[in-house]
Amino acid sequence: MFLLLAVMGMAFDLGRVYIARNEAQVFTDAAAMTAAAKLDGTAAGVERARDAVARLPMRWNLGTQEFTGIVVEFSADGVKWETNPKTVSGAAYARVSAPSNNLEITFLRAVGGPSSFTVPARSVAGSNPVRLTE
Amino acid sequence: MMDARHSTCVAQATRAGRIAGVPRVTGERGHAMLELAVCAGVMVSFLAGTFQFGYTFYIYNQLVTAAGNGGRYAAMRAYRSATQQDIERGAAAIRNMVVYGDTQPGLGAEAVVPNLTPEQVDVRWVPGDPGAAPSAVDVSIHQYTVDGVFRAFTFSGRPSVEFPFVGRFAPSEHEP
Numbered sequence: 001m002f003l004l005l006a007v008m009g010m011a012f013d014l015g016r017v018y019i020a021r022n023e024a025q026v027f028t029d030a031a032a033m034t035a036a037a038k039l040d041g042t043a044a045g046v047e048r049a050r051d052a053v054a055r056l057p058m059r060w061n062l063g064t065q066e067f068t069g070i071v072v073e074f075s076a077d078g079v080k081w082e083t084n085p086k087t088v089s090g091a092a093y094a095r096v097s098a099p100s101n102n103l104e105i106t107f108l109r110a111v112g113g114p115s116s117f118t119v120p121a122r123s124v125a126g127s128n129p130v131r132l133t134e
Numbered sequence: 135m136m137d138a139r140h141s142t143c144v145a146q147a148t149r150a151g152r153i154a155g156v157p158r159v160t161g162e163r164g165h166a167m168l169e170l171a172v173c174a175g176v177m178v179s180f181l182a183g184t185f186q187f188g189y190t191f192y193i194y195n196q197l198v199t200a201a202g203n204g205g206r207y208a209a210m211r212a213y214r215s216a217t218q219q220d221i222e223r224g225a226a227a228i229r230n231m232v233v234y235g236d237t238q239p240g241l242g243a244e245a246v247v248p249n250l251t252p253e254q255v256d257v258r259w260v261p262g263d264p265g266a267a268p269s270a271v272d273v274s275i276h277q278y279t280v281d282g283v284f285r286a287f288t289f290s291g292r293p294s295v296e297f298p299f300v301g302r303f304a305p306s307e308h309e310p
């Protein structure tokens with residue numbers, strides 16, 4: 001029975017984990033590009049970037065759940081990141097993280113596995129030209 | 135001495151599941167068959183379900199990857215819109231990218247996801263300001279059925295991705 005649950009857990013739970021990871025990565029890619037595309041060196045551009053990311057219609061967990069806890073950060077050099085940049089004129093990169101995709105585990109927890117699994121994702125995009133850099 | 139040999143024999147027979155030299159009673163054999171039938175039924179159901187969901191998730195994951203690749207390509211390619219035909223040709227190239235991983239697949243090209251066809255890929259441009267480039271592009275899969283042998287699952291409208299349009303806007307150009 002233990003072995004059976006372990007095999008089912010591998011197929012069912014790990015399958016969902018891989019899907020969630022893939023969905024989250026595609027989302028952060030799109031979100032980082034969306035944010036970078038809105039950057040124009042003004043405070044309004046930074047605000048538009050945040051707003052555009054919040055309005056992205058993509059979902060995760062087999063397309064059923066909205067992403068929550070999304071973090072949008074900006075940087076002038078791709079090294080030092082700020083959520084609320086003090087000098088918006090130099091902001092040329094956008095980084096989007098989706099850190100709280102908490103997937104509930106169904107079968108693997110019965111054989112000693114975790115009860116949930118967090119599947120984070122992060123992407124970085126430059127604004128001129130708008131391209132994914134990480 | 136006799137007792138010791140007898141007890142060893144009984145122990146071996148018990149391990150073997152029956153008394154040595156004593157034929158199995160017909161009712162016992164029936165019980166074993168019934169147990170096997172019940173256990174096998176449960177086991178086969180579990181294994182079938184495991185295979186079905188495992189395979190369906192595997193295919194869905196491939197669909198997410200394919201839609202993501204198509205979305206990224208659509209976001210960065212030139213948007214040529216001299217005529218409605220050019221827009222449709224551009225959308226066809228994006229569909230081919232999703233299905234074959236290539237905008238102009240050769241004859242006999244294999245789909246990256248089994249049985250996925252370009253007709254099952256929706257490409258929708260999100261309009262921007264009037265006369266300006268589209269603001270984004272939506273790529274989604276519709277009416278795709280995963281045959282999990284024991285049961286089929288149909289996905290419609292998912293996976294779905296939206297990427298911002300960041301390519302070149304060429305309203306007077308034709309698709310090559």
